[in-house]
Amino acid sequence: MIEPVAPAAILMGGALLVPVLKGRLKTFYMLFLPVLTYVDLLYMSAGKYWIVRFLDYDLIFGRVDKLSMVFAYVFVLITFIGIIYALHVKDDAQHMAALVYAGAALGVTFAGDLFSLFIFWEILAISSVFLVLARKTTESSAAALRYFMWHFFGGLCLLAGIIFYVLKRGTAEFAYIGLDDPATYLIFIGFCLNAVVFPLHAWLPDAYPRATVTGAVFMSALTTKSAVYILARTFPGTPILIWAGAFMTCFPIFYAVIANDMRRVLSYSLINQVGFMVCGIGIGTQLAINGVVSHAFCHIVYKALLFMSTGAVLHMTGKIRATDLGGLHKTMPFTAVCCMIGAASISAFPLFSGFISKSMTVMAVAEEHQVIVWFMLLFASAGVFHHAGIKVPYFIFFGHDSGIRSKEPPANMRIAMAMAAFICIFLGVYPAPLYNILPFPVDYQPYTAFHVIGMLQLLMFGALAFTILILSGYYPAELRAINLDTDWFARLPARKFILFCQIPFKRFFEILDRSVMSAVGVLKSSPRSAVTIENGADKIFHIRLTSIPNIIYTWTEYMRTEIKQLSLNLIYILIAFIFLLFIMLYMTK
Amino acid sequence: MKPKQELTFLDSPHNRRRVRKYFYISLVFLLAIDLLIPKHGHFAWEEAPFFFAVYGFIGCVSLIFIAKVLRFLVKRKEDYYD
Numbered sequence: 025m026i027e028p029v030a031p032a033a034i035l036m037g038g039a040l041l042v043p044v045l046k047g048r049l050k051t052f053y054m055l056f057l058p059v060l061t062y063v064d065l066l067y068m069s070a071g072k073y074w075i076v077r078f079l080d081y082d083l084i085f086g087r088v089d090k091l092s093m094v095f096a097y098v099f100v101l102i103t104f105i106g107i108i109y110a111l112h113v114k115d116d117a118q119h120m121a122a123l124v125y126a127g128a129a130l131g132v133t134f135a136g137d138l139f140s141l142f143i144f145w146e147i148l149a150i151s152s153v154f155l156v157l158a159r160k161t162t163e164s165s166a167a168a169l170r171y172f173m174w175h176f177f178g179g180l181c182l183l184a185g186i187i188f189y190v191l192k193r194g195t196a197e198f199a200y201i202g203l204d205d206p207a208t209y210l211i212f213i214g215f216c217l218n219a220v221v222f223p224l225h226a227w228l229p230d231a232y233p234r235a236t237v238t239g240a241v242f243m244s245a246l247t248t249k250s251a252v253y254i255l256a257r258t259f260p261g262t263p264i265l266i267w268a269g270a271f272m273t274c275f276p277i278f279y280a281v282i283a284n285d286m287r288r289v290l291s292y293s294l295i296n297q298v299g300f301m302v303c304g305i306g307i308g309t310q311l312a313i314n315g316v317v318s319h320a321f322c323h324i325v326y327k328a329l330l331f332m333s334t335g336a337v338l339h340m341t342g343k344i345r346a347t348d349l350g351g352l353h354k355t356m357p358f359t360a361v362c363c364m365i366g367a368a369s370i371s372a373f374p375l376f377s378g379f380i381s382k383s384m385t386v387m388a389v390a391e392e393h394q395v396i397v398w399f400m401l402l403f404a405s406a407g408v409f410h411h412a413g414i415k416v417p418y419f420i421f422f423g424h425d426s427g428i429r430s431k432e433p434p435a436n437m438r439i440a441m442a443m444a445a446f447i448c449i450f451l452g453v454y455p456a457p458l459y460n461i462l463p464f465p466v467d468y469q470p471y472t473a474f475h476v477i478g479m480l481q482l483l484m485f486g487a488l489a490f491t492i493l494i495l496s497g498y499y500p501a502e503l504r505a506i507n508l509d510t511d512w513f514a515r516l517p518a519r520k521f522i523l524f525c526q527i528p529f530k531r532f533f534e535i536l537d538r539s540v541m542s543a544v545g546v547l548k549s550s551p552r553s554a555v556t557i558e559n560g561a562d563k564i565f566h567i568r569l570t571s572i573p574n575i576i577y578t579w580t581e582y583m584r585t586e587i588k589q590l591s592l593n594l595i596y597i598l599i600a601f602i603f604l605l606f607i608m609l610y611m612t613k
Numbered sequence: 614m615k616p617k618q619e620l621t622f623l624d625s626p627h628n629r630r631r632v633r634k635y636f637y638i639s640l641v642f643l644l645a646i647d648l649l650i651p652k653h654g655h656f657a658w659e660e661a662p663f664f665f666a667v668y669g670f671i672g673c674v675s676l677i678f679i680a681k682v683l684r685f686l687v688k689r690k691e692d693y694y695d
Contacts, residue, residue, distance in 0.1 A: 277676060277680075278679055278680040278683045281676065281680035282680050282683060282688070390655035390656065393655075395656070403668075403672045406669045406672045407673065410673050410676060473650040473651065474652050474653055474654070477646055477647055477650055477665075478665040479665070480643055481643050481644075481647065481663070481669060482666070482668065482669035484636075484640055484669070485640065485665075485667070485669035485673075486669045486670065486672065488636075488640060488670060489669075489670050489674045489677070491633065493674070493677055499677060500677065500680055500681055503688070504691055505688045505689065505691060506688075506690070506691055506693055506694075507688060
């Protein structure tokens with residue numbers, strides 16, 4: 025019997041060798057890592073592993089039970105598919121970031137104490153920043169900074185919450201937390217930020233459309249779903265999550281309808297889908313948690329498929345806006361079919377994977393007699409078909425002919441899309457393998473005549489509405505524009521605030537400058553000495569002191585969106601975080 | 614010389630009309646079958662005839678009109694933040 029090792033260690037440690045290897049060997053090696061992790065998962069049985077005694081606390085890197093195993097399986101699966109999809113990329117940094125990122129997601133999944141959770145939580149945020157940065161446009165660097173600032177804020181809330189929590193309970197182990205005191209509220213905010221709960225969601229539609237083609241596939245799968253996992257473990261049955269989730273399913277639909285960038289449409293629909301999960305966590309019954317977990321599983325695969333097919337279009341044409349695209353089914357039929365399979369799955373069409381998972385959550389809501397929430401979820405189900413199901417394939421592959429005649433994407437991209445598409449259909453037709461690994465026993469039959477016909481009616485008449493509105497010209501036209509979201513607060517007032525903070529410094533040194541000059545002016549009776557003094561004063565005050573505003577200005581430049589040295593700063597911040605953690609562990613001993 | 618335009622199935626308006634026709638027929642079929650199947654909803658209104666069809670249609674139409682209002686409120690130029 026082989027002893028399993030921590031799965032996070034395989035991916036994160038394995039990432040170090042990527043730049044050393046070349047050519048075919050590298051391809052095999054990168055594909056081998058997730059396979060090895062999967063084999064490792066098979067050897068793990070329920071229990072607690074890899075407990076490291078650190079100061080007075082136990083760091084538990086492996087809490088294995090049914091809930092963590094499902095998420096670990098799907099994370100490994102999507103890492104494998106994502107790596108195939110990214111094989112043509114020559115940028116080693118991106119491959120390493122993706123592997124570390126996937127490793128961190130597994131670390132979060134298996135973390136049994138708050139300290140190790142926090143470490144992986146921060147690695148998760150930082151490694152994903154590099155997937156946005158690797159796009160190497162000014163726009164993406166700025167978005168990467170904002171993305172990081174949001175997660176930095178969430179991480180600080182989480183850290184503060186953890187400190188209070190550990191001081192009060194005396195242990196860093198966690199299971200069910202529940203909302204009861206300020207510490208748990210802070211932890212809750214930290215988790216909710218990653219789970220894109222309104223109003224902490226704006227980082228997602230800001231950063232994901234600006235990530236690299238291949239990076240967005242990993243990002244769509246890992247950050248939000250690891251947060252869903254952690255919420256399902258720590259805050260099941262929290263009533264506020266029911267309403268937060270229901271609201272999350274509804275408001276992004278409107279944004280998705282008017283968004284122009286296709287990957288932004290998908291980002292909003294991602295929030296909508298996570299809303300179903302958050303709502304299910306709020307319900308917290310066995311059926312609801314089963315629904316959440318199965319929906320997360322299916323969602324990761326079909327959302328990655330949608331990001332892969334739109335990414336393929338971006339990769340081949342360099343364009344992703346609805347205004348620039350259309351009629352691509354002529355030369356990219358394979359990508360079109362994959363995109364439509366993903367679209368059918370996210371819309372929960374019978375025989376596709378969304379159908380067998382989403383309905384469980386909706387059913388759990390009905391069983392708790394949450395009438396308004398039930399109506400909201402039903403509206404969201406019709407709405408998601410409208411934007412992710414019809415709008416994305418229609419405006420890219422059909423619609424007005426843009427005249428673009430690009431070829432199909434490279435073979436590795438096609439293989440990855442085919443795999444994801446196969447899983448979507450396979451689970452839709454034969455859900456038993458997924459139902460068998462859910463945390464609670466499943467007594468649920470998705471394929472009843474009533475349910476199938478009801479869902480088909482809901483979707484097809486939604487499609488009828490789309491058809492009528494498109495033909496009559498009432499459908500909102502594709503426009504080149506941006507739509508304000510809650511990130512407005514972080515972008516305009518915050519920037520003004522930073523500039524405002526510089527004002528006192530500037531004023532102070534202006535006054536200093538003037539007073540030095542006037543003091544020198546008093547002595548101007550003898551010109552020669554005045555010149556000497558003035559030169560001396562200039563050297564000390566004028567040059568040294570008055571350059572301080574400039575120094576501060578350059579320094580704060582790093583904190584503003586014009587940033588260039590982001591990766592350097594991230595490393596500083598990571599070091600600062602680890603330093604904070606050490607101080608904290610030492611103080612609370 | 615102008616490059617030859619490859620025509621696919623959906624390029625002809627005739628075919629587009631035909632696709633729409635089959636779509637409408639399937640809608641009628643869905644409504645017809647709704648009257649025949651056994652129903653087991655959690656709420657009384659789920660068992661009303663055509664409930665899901667009506668809700669889906671009204672939901673999507675209102676979605677578009679609310680989205681138009683939202684666009685009116687939040688739309689800015691692409692260089693708004695620069």
